Amino acid sequence: MVREVAESCVESLLTEIVSQYCNGFYANKPDLAARRIEAIGYQVGHQLSERYTMERPRFSDHLEAIKFICKDFWSELFKKQIDNLKTNHRGTFVLQDNKFRWLSRVSVAPSSENTGSIQDPSAMAESKEAQATGMYLYFPCGIIRGALSNLGIPCAVSADISNLPACSFVIRIKA
Amino acid sequence: AIFASVERVNSELFTLTYGAIVRQLLTDLEEVEEVNKQLDQMGYNIGVRLVDEFLAKSNVSRCVDFKETTEVIAKVGFKMFLGVTASVTNWDADGTSCSLILEDNPLVDFVELPDTCQGLYYCNIISGVIRGALEMVSMKTEVSWVRDMLRGDDVFELHVKLLKQVPEEYPYKDDE
Numbered sequence: 001m002v003r004e005v006a007e008s009c010v011e012s013l014l015t016e017i018v019s020q021y022c023n024g025f026y027a028n029k030p031d032l033a034a035r036r037i038e039a040i041g042y043q044v045g046h047q048l049s050e051r052y053t054m055e056r057p058r059f060s061d062h063l064e065a066i067k068f069i070c071k072d073f074w075s076e077l078f079k080k081q082i083d084n085l086k087t088n089h090r091g092t093f094v095l096q097d098n099k100f101r102w103l104s105r106v107s108v109a110p111s112s113e114n115t116g117s118i119q120d121p122s123a124m125a126e127s128k129e130a131q132a133t134g135m136y137l138y139f140p141c142g143i144i145r146g147a148l149s150n151l152g153i154p155c156a157v158s159a160d161i162s163n164l165p166a167c168s169f170v171i172r173i174k175a
Numbered sequence: 176a177i178f179a180s181v182e183r184v185n186s187e188l189f190t191l192t193y194g195a196i197v198r199q200l201l202t203d204l205e206e207v208e209e210v211n212k213q214l215d216q217m218g219y220n221i222g223v224r225l226v227d228e229f230l231a232k233s234n235v236s237r238c239v240d241f242k243e244t245t246e247v248i249a250k251v252g253f254k255m256f257l258g259v260t261a262s263v264t265n266w267d268a269d270g271t272s273c274s275l276i277l278e279d280n281p282l283v284d285f286v287e288l289p290d291t292c293q294g295l296y297y298c299n300i301i302s303g304v305i306r307g308a309l310e311m312v313s314m315k316t317e318v319s320w321v322r323d324m325l326r327g328d329d330v331f332e333l334h335v336k337l338l339k340q341v342p343e344e345y346p347y348k349d350d351e
Binding site (some may be wrong): 002003004005006007009010011013014015016017019020025036039041043044047051058066076077079150 | 178181182183184185186187188189191192195196198201203213216217222224225228245255256257258277281294304
């Protein structure tokens with residue numbers, strides 16, 4: 001039997017990580033806070049993918065590994081799969097979750113200028129809320145990067161929330 | 176039944192996330208004592224918020240005293256959030272302090288403390304949660320660890336001491 005805890009336990013931890021690192025230790029250094037939050041996610045992703053792939057044969061290529069993230073890995077975490085996977089066949093993959101669970105209870109100002117890619121700090125600076133939302137996304141970005149790195153795939157991961165409640169994760173595999 | 180009333184997730188995600196937080200805090204804060212403090216503070220903040228979800232979903236009726244309150248935490252609170260139950264023992268004569276005993280704790284699955292972490296109260300977030308939640312229902316408490324399985328004890332034991340029960344103040348001036 002799979003051991004379970006209340007979802008609010010995980011959400012509470014995530015809220016606290018973001019609030020401690022952004023308002024406490026690194027109040028005026030959002031990029032340092034972001035790096036710490038991403039590092040925590042990386043650690044989690046690394047260990048989870050180790051556990052979830054224990055009984056599997058090795059993935060034959062990058063696409064197989066990404067599909068594993070979209071299906072099995074995402075299902076373990078969010079009880080649903082990634083809704084849409086796109087790739088340019090040159091090492092960039094876009095994973096879209098139409099209703100990303102960890103953002104479902106985060107409120108964001110409706111104005112479209114307030115959202116954007118978290119890799120674009122100038123756009124983020126426009127609004128405190130967008131910045132806070134961006135901070136929440138460093139954790140899942142870290143999880144994905146950690147999971148893939150454990151599978152031998154070094155990459156960079158960013159998130160795009162320009163059409164909420166959908167959230168897209170952009171994976172760029174390092175050559 | 177209480178555990179069925181909330182949305183649940185795979186506990187590995189929770190356990191590993193908590194582990195990664197502790198690890199990151201140890202790196203950033205360096206001092207074990209500081210990490211203990213930080214975990215307690217995070218727990219307190221969580222408890223302050225979590226008590227709302229607890230009261231909304233647990234259907235518990237008003238507790239008459241501190242004794243009943245701790246029983247509810249042990250049997251309903253722990254079950255609702257962590258899926259395990261605790262037992263309450265060691266009451267002092269005036270009923271203001273007791274021990275919560277936890278034999279199974281999902282927070283420490285896969286955890287082993289290295290020698291460099293002597294003095295770390297790994298589960299300090301739990302004591303913080305209890306303190307924060309109780310403060311929201313007008314009970315000032317002091318919560319500390321007595322026994323810890325990560326330090327070789329046979330169970331987890333939390334000592335809960337009621338310091339002060341703040342009488343509720345109603346906003347009588349509502350109709351002004």
